[in-house]
Amino acid sequence: MQAPHETLRARAASWASVIGAVSLVLAGLIYLLGGELSIWVFASVVIGVAGVGFWIWGAPGEFQAWMAGRQTRYGTTSILVTILFVGFVVFVYLLVDQRNITVDLTAPQKYSLNRPTLDAIDRLSAQDYRVRIVGFFSNDALREQESADILLRQYAAEGNGAIEVKYVDPNEQPDVALRFGYQSGYDGDLFLEILEASGETNPDALPLYLGEPDERNITTGLLTVASAGTFKVYFTTGHAELDVSRTDEVGISRLRVSLTDQGIIVEPLSLMEVADTGIPDDASAVLIVGARTRFNEAEVQLLADYIERGGRVGIFTDPPIIDTVSTPTNTFLEEGSPFAEYLLSEFGIAVKDEVVIETRSTLGSEYAPIVDQVGTHEILSGVQNVQIVLYFARPMEIEQGTVTSWVRTPLLYSSEASFGESDLEGLRTEMQPEYSVGEDTPGPLMMGVAVQRSVEQQSTVQPRLVIIGDSDAFSNEFQTTDFMGDVLLWSDTIDWLTGFSQTVSFSPITDPTRLALIVSDQQRRNIAYITMLWLPGLVLISGGLVWWVRRR
Structure with a gap:
C-alpha cells in the first residue's frame, strides 16, 4: 500500500507528464508557424522538459512501463501517448502544408519535373x-x-x-x-x-x-x-535599309529590342566589307529590311553562297514607289536587277514592279491591302485569327513552269477586289488609281512566300528564305499592340528562320490520368479535418474502448 505522500507525488507526476507533452507539442507548432526560435518556443521547451522530467522522477513505474511497451496498464501513459500522437499528426500536417512538401510516389513520376x-x-x-x-x-x-x-x-x-x-x-x-x-x-x-x-x-x-x-x-x-548569345541576326546596311537604331515611327528599333530581349545578338552587316571572307558563319539569319537600291552581282553572290551552305535570309521589300508624291526611286529588286534575276532563276519567284491597290479597303487607304487569305505554314500558326496590316505592298508570283528543288509556300494574299498597279509614274498625277485590263494584275495577289528545300533535297543544312512584299509592317509604327497581326508575323518569321523557338521550347509529358494538384478552399478544410480531427479522434475513441473493455 502506497503512502499518502507517494500517491500525491504520483498524481502530480502524471499531470506533469501531460503538461510536459502538451508543451513540447506546442513548442514544435509555434516554431513551425513562426519559423524562428522565439521566447515562446524556448519557454514551451523548458516547461515540456521539466514536466516530462518530473514525471520520470515522480512516477518511475509508469515510465518503465511506457519504455517496456505496457502503456495500456496505466491511464497516464495512454494519455501521454495519445497527446504525442495527435501532436505528431498535427505537426506533420502543418509542416507539409506550410512547406508544400511533395513526394511523387507514382512509378512513372507523373508529378515530377520532366x-x-x-x-x-x-x-x-x-x-x-x-x-x-x-x-x-x-x-x-x-x-x-x-x-x-x-x-x-x-x-x-x-x-x-x-x-x-x-x-x-x-x-x-x-x-x-x-x-x-x-x-x-x-x-x-x-x-x-x-x-x-x-x-x-x-x-x-x-x-x-x-x-x-x-x-x-x-x-x-x-x-x-x-541560349543567350547563341543566336545572331545580321541586318544588311549600305542600301538605304530601315535603321535598327532609329526609335521614331519609320525606324525598326523595336525589331532589335524584340530580338535582344530574347538573348539574340543583333549586328549590322555591310556585304561589301565581307566580300573576301563571306557572310560570317555565326549568322543565324540575314535580314534585308526596306532596302532602296540595287544589290550588285558580288553582293548577290555572297547571299547565294550563304544560302547554299544552309543560310537563312529574310527579305522585306517595298514597291518601286513608296508613297504617292515621290517618283519611283526604289530600285531594289526591280526587274532585270541581279538580285531579282537570282530569285527568279534559283527559286522561281518573280517580284513584280507593281503596288497592290485595294478597292474595298477598310483601313482608309487603297494602299493598305487587306490580307484576305493566309497560307498553311508554321510561320502563320499564330496569325490565323488576327488581322495583318500592310502598307504600300509589293506583289510577287511563283513561276509554275520553273523546275526547282525548292518548296515555295505562299504566305499572304490580298483580296479578290485588289489589283497590282503597274503605272507607278501615273500614281503621282492621278488622284485615284484605276484597274487597266491587260496592264494591271488582277487580285488576289501573293504578297509573301516562304522557301525551303524539298524533302528529297534536305540534308544536314536546311537553307530557308522568306520574302514579304512590305517593310512598313515591320517598322515601329506597326510593331505595336494595335497591330498584333504584324507583331506575330515578325516573331513567327524570325522563329522559323533562326529555329530559335525550336531550341528554347519543349513539350512536357502529359498524362490523361494525372490528377489535378489544385484543390479548393473547402477541399483543403476537409483534408485538414480528416487528418487533424477525425483520424486522431478515431484513435482516441478506439483507445477509450480498449481501456473500458479491459477495466470490466
Missing part, C-alpha cells in the same frame, strides 16, 4: 546563371499562388541556388509591378529576371514575361536565358 526541364536547369547552372522567378498574385489569387508554389519550389530545389522564387502582390507593391511592366490581366502570371552574382537584379537585363505558371512556360524562359 527530364527536358531538369536538363534546362543543369544547363543554366553550368553557365553560372542566377535567375529569379517572380509571381504576381493579388489577394484574389492566393489559391492560384499556393498551386503555383508547388511547381516553383521544385524548380528552386533542383536549381540548387541558381533559381529563386519571389511572390509580389501588385496592389501592395505597385513600384515593383511597374518595373516589370505589370498589367491588370497579369494577375497570377510569372516573370523571369536575371540576377548578378551578388543576387541583385541585373540592371542591363529586362524581365522576361513567362505567362501562366506551367512547366512549359517556365522551362522555355530558362532555355531562353541559357
Whole structure:
C-alpha cells in the first residue's frame, strides 16, 4: 500500500507528464508557424522538459512501463501517448502544408519535373546563371499562388541556388509591378529576371514575361536565358535599309529590342566589307529590311553562297514607289536587277514592279491591302485569327513552269477586289488609281512566300528564305499592340528562320490520368479535418474502448 505522500507525488507526476507533452507539442507548432526560435518556443521547451522530467522522477513505474511497451496498464501513459500522437499528426500536417512538401510516389513520376526541364536547369547552372522567378498574385489569387508554389519550389530545389522564387502582390507593391511592366490581366502570371552574382537584379537585363505558371512556360524562359548569345541576326546596311537604331515611327528599333530581349545578338552587316571572307558563319539569319537600291552581282553572290551552305535570309521589300508624291526611286529588286534575276532563276519567284491597290479597303487607304487569305505554314500558326496590316505592298508570283528543288509556300494574299498597279509614274498625277485590263494584275495577289528545300533535297543544312512584299509592317509604327497581326508575323518569321523557338521550347509529358494538384478552399478544410480531427479522434475513441473493455 502506497503512502499518502507517494500517491500525491504520483498524481502530480502524471499531470506533469501531460503538461510536459502538451508543451513540447506546442513548442514544435509555434516554431513551425513562426519559423524562428522565439521566447515562446524556448519557454514551451523548458516547461515540456521539466514536466516530462518530473514525471520520470515522480512516477518511475509508469515510465518503465511506457519504455517496456505496457502503456495500456496505466491511464497516464495512454494519455501521454495519445497527446504525442495527435501532436505528431498535427505537426506533420502543418509542416507539409506550410512547406508544400511533395513526394511523387507514382512509378512513372507523373508529378515530377520532366527530364527536358531538369536538363534546362543543369544547363543554366553550368553557365553560372542566377535567375529569379517572380509571381504576381493579388489577394484574389492566393489559391492560384499556393498551386503555383508547388511547381516553383521544385524548380528552386533542383536549381540548387541558381533559381529563386519571389511572390509580389501588385496592389501592395505597385513600384515593383511597374518595373516589370505589370498589367491588370497579369494577375497570377510569372516573370523571369536575371540576377548578378551578388543576387541583385541585373540592371542591363529586362524581365522576361513567362505567362501562366506551367512547366512549359517556365522551362522555355530558362532555355531562353541559357541560349543567350547563341543566336545572331545580321541586318544588311549600305542600301538605304530601315535603321535598327532609329526609335521614331519609320525606324525598326523595336525589331532589335524584340530580338535582344530574347538573348539574340543583333549586328549590322555591310556585304561589301565581307566580300573576301563571306557572310560570317555565326549568322543565324540575314535580314534585308526596306532596302532602296540595287544589290550588285558580288553582293548577290555572297547571299547565294550563304544560302547554299544552309543560310537563312529574310527579305522585306517595298514597291518601286513608296508613297504617292515621290517618283519611283526604289530600285531594289526591280526587274532585270541581279538580285531579282537570282530569285527568279534559283527559286522561281518573280517580284513584280507593281503596288497592290485595294478597292474595298477598310483601313482608309487603297494602299493598305487587306490580307484576305493566309497560307498553311508554321510561320502563320499564330496569325490565323488576327488581322495583318500592310502598307504600300509589293506583289510577287511563283513561276509554275520553273523546275526547282525548292518548296515555295505562299504566305499572304490580298483580296479578290485588289489589283497590282503597274503605272507607278501615273500614281503621282492621278488622284485615284484605276484597274487597266491587260496592264494591271488582277487580285488576289501573293504578297509573301516562304522557301525551303524539298524533302528529297534536305540534308544536314536546311537553307530557308522568306520574302514579304512590305517593310512598313515591320517598322515601329506597326510593331505595336494595335497591330498584333504584324507583331506575330515578325516573331513567327524570325522563329522559323533562326529555329530559335525550336531550341528554347519543349513539350512536357502529359498524362490523361494525372490528377489535378489544385484543390479548393473547402477541399483543403476537409483534408485538414480528416487528418487533424477525425483520424486522431478515431484513435482516441478506439483507445477509450480498449481501456473500458479491459477495466470490466
